[in-house]
Amino acid sequence: MSFDLSLIYESIPRMLSGIGITFQLMFLSGLLGLILAVILLLMRISGKWYLSWPAQVHIYIFRGTPILVQIFIIYYGLPQFEFIRDSVFWPILREPFGCAVLALTLNTGAYVSEILRGGVLGVDRGILEAGSALGLSARQKFIYLTTPIAARLALPAYSNDFISLMKATSLASTITLLDMTGIARTIVAQTFAPYEVFISLAIIYMILTWIIQKTFGRIEKYLSRYVNP
Amino acid sequence: MKFPILKSLAVGAVALFAAGSVQAETLRVGMECTYAPFNYRTADGELAGYDVDVAKGVAEIIGADLEFVCQQWDGMIPALLANKFDLIVASMSITNTRLEKIDFSGPYRDSIGRLIGKADSDLNLFDDNGAPIAENFKGIRVGLERASTYENWFNATLPGAEIVLYDGSEPLYLDLVNGRVDVIMTNPMKAQLRFLSKEAGNKFAFVSPAISEVEFFGVGVGIGLRQGQDELRERLSAAIRELINNGSLKEYALKIFPFQIHNDEWGKS
Numbered sequence: 001m002s003f004d005l006s007l008i009y010e011s012i013p014r015m016l017s018g019i020g021i022t023f024q025l026m027f028l029s030g031l032l033g034l035i036l037a038v039i040l041l042l043m044r045i046s047g048k049w050y051l052s053w054p055a056q057v058h059i060y061i062f063r064g065t066p067i068l069v070q071i072f073i074i075y076y077g078l079p080q081f082e083f084i085r086d087s088v089f090w091p092i093l094r095e096p097f098g099c100a101v102l103a104l105t106l107n108t109g110a111y112v113s114e115i116l117r118g119g120v121l122g123v124d125r126g127i128l129e130a131g132s133a134l135g136l137s138a139r140q141k142f143i144y145l146t147t148p149i150a151a152r153l154a155l156p157a158y159s160n161d162f163i164s165l166m167k168a169t170s171l172a173s174t175i176t177l178l179d180m181t182g183i184a185r186t187i188v189a190q191t192f193a194p195y196e197v198f199i200s201l202a203i204i205y206m207i208l209t210w211i212i213q214k215t216f217g218r219i220e221k222y223l224s225r226y227v228n229p
Numbered sequence: 230m231k232f233p234i235l236k237s238l239a240v241g242a243v244a245l246f247a248a249g250s251v252q253a254e255t256l257r258v259g260m261e262c263t264y265a266p267f268n269y270r271t272a273d274g275e276l277a278g279y280d281v282d283v284a285k286g287v288a289e290i291i292g293a294d295l296e297f298v299c300q301q302w303d304g305m306i307p308a309l310l311a312n313k314f315d316l317i318v319a320s321m322s323i324t325n326t327r328l329e330k331i332d333f334s335g336p337y338r339d340s341i342g343r344l345i346g347k348a349d350s351d352l353n354l355f356d357d358n359g360a361p362i363a364e365n366f367k368g369i370r371v372g373l374e375r376a377s378t379y380e381n382w383f384n385a386t387l388p389g390a391e392i393v394l395y396d397g398s399e400p401l402y403l404d405l406v407n408g409r410v411d412v413i414m415t416n417p418m419k420a421q422l423r424f425l426s427k428e429a430g431n432k433f434a435f436v437s438p439a440i441s442e443v444e445f446f447g448v449g450v451g452i453g454l455r456q457g458q459d460e461l462r463e464r465l466s467a468a469i470r471e472l473i474n475n476g477s478l479k480e481y482a483l484k485i486f487p488f489q490i491h492n493d494e495w496g497k498s
Contacts, residue, residue, distance in 0.1 A: 189376025
């Protein structure tokens with residue numbers, strides 16, 4: 001089978017027309033997932049079983065099952081119930097985009113909350129004791145001491161998860177969304193040239209990963225400006 | 230005879246030679262295995278359906294052994310080109326785009342499409358002559374299988390329609406029932422058996438006439454094979470003509486439908 005280079009030049013612009021959907025999925029689920037992760041984290045470290053327990057169940061379920069299965073359950077499974085189709089959530093769940101964002105958010109929220117918890121647990125006891133000595137309340141210690149240090153500690157792992165999230169957006173193509181992967185699969189189905197098209201697609205994702213990595217590298221440097229001068 | 234041993238050796242050699250020459254070639258056949266009633270697995274796990282019957286009928290005539298390979302639809306042609314199997318007998322319509330990559334035998338089945346929507350809806354998508362009314366397609370979501378001939382027909386005939394692409398026919402039915410798409414375009418024979426005649430599909434019905442423009446849907450469904458195998462292609466085509474002329478093809482269709490699904494004209498070479 002011959003390798004058609006011109007097909008790469010032709011298909012890259014077509015696939016890039018789907019980058020908007022990829023970005024929307026990535027940033028929306030990233031933001032909502034981060035908010036969910038903070039809520040789950042606060043629930044887990046609250047010390048109250050009726051808050052911590054549901055958070056742990058959520059994390060266990062969404063880390064324990066493949067994201068593709070979660071997407072299918074939300075997209076194909078939920079509408080089987082009449083009351084969901086009659087509910088106020090149906091306008092969101094009817095759209096494949098809404099289902100994809102929901103699945104990615106729930107999934108990334110579970111992972112990120114664990115990453116953040118690692119950051120919180122990594123804060124040196126001595127710093128918190130110093131805070132107590134200065135007369136800071138528990139809330140003040142959490143906001144002014146734990147949060148900035150935990151964020152710095154969690155950032156490398158978080159950047160990894162964000163890259164995973166970016167790649168996971170490609171799974172939205174399985175529920176009819178025409179993101180970059182969805183467009184690529186359509187081109188493949190039309191041209192019967194999987195190598196050229198998927199390799200071009202892989203290159204685009206690699207460039208995106210590189211950009212994300214560099215961006216997080218800069219943020220990391222900024223947050224560590226007092227630690228590693 | 231003077232040399233009985235020699236004679237028996239000679240006979241043995243001839244027998245061996247003969248056995249060698251009738252030793253059947255093995256053809257690997259690619260199909261979805263999930264596309265009832267054309268190719269699918271029965272409850273016992275046996276492959277069955279019209280495509281399977283045709284493949285077996287052809288194999289018997291050309292004297293080949295068959296080996297079935299299950300392959301997802303959107304990877305069917307790449308898999309054939311990558312030599313994962315030798316023939317596609319998967320209800321694949323003969324089209325010009327496909328002919329650029331692969332060869333086809335003569336047709337063995339009609340290739341048409343019909344739209345399905347809610348039975349009680351008043352969509353009025355086609356006029357009395359069976360031509361689509363473009364403006365009535367505005368704001369209507371149409372579910373199609375990715376890379377199907379239906380997609381090409383829609384893109385060319387109704388460029389304004391809002392198309393949602395699926396990777397198989399089961400998700401199409403599901404989303405039609407779930408209300409994510411308003412109509413779907415698909416193979417009417419299959420939809421009748423797998424969806425409309427079932428409980429899930431009892432609120433749905435055909436909302437279009439049969440659409441069979443040769444320009445998009447091709448002359449019919451054929452057996453796909455890699456290019457440059459003209460001799461094999463001719464043997465396949467001749468075998469299909471024989472199946473048409475001896476009534477086997479009609480018999481295969483009547484197992485499933487109350488009508489035949491090929492054109493008798495195809496039997497003339």
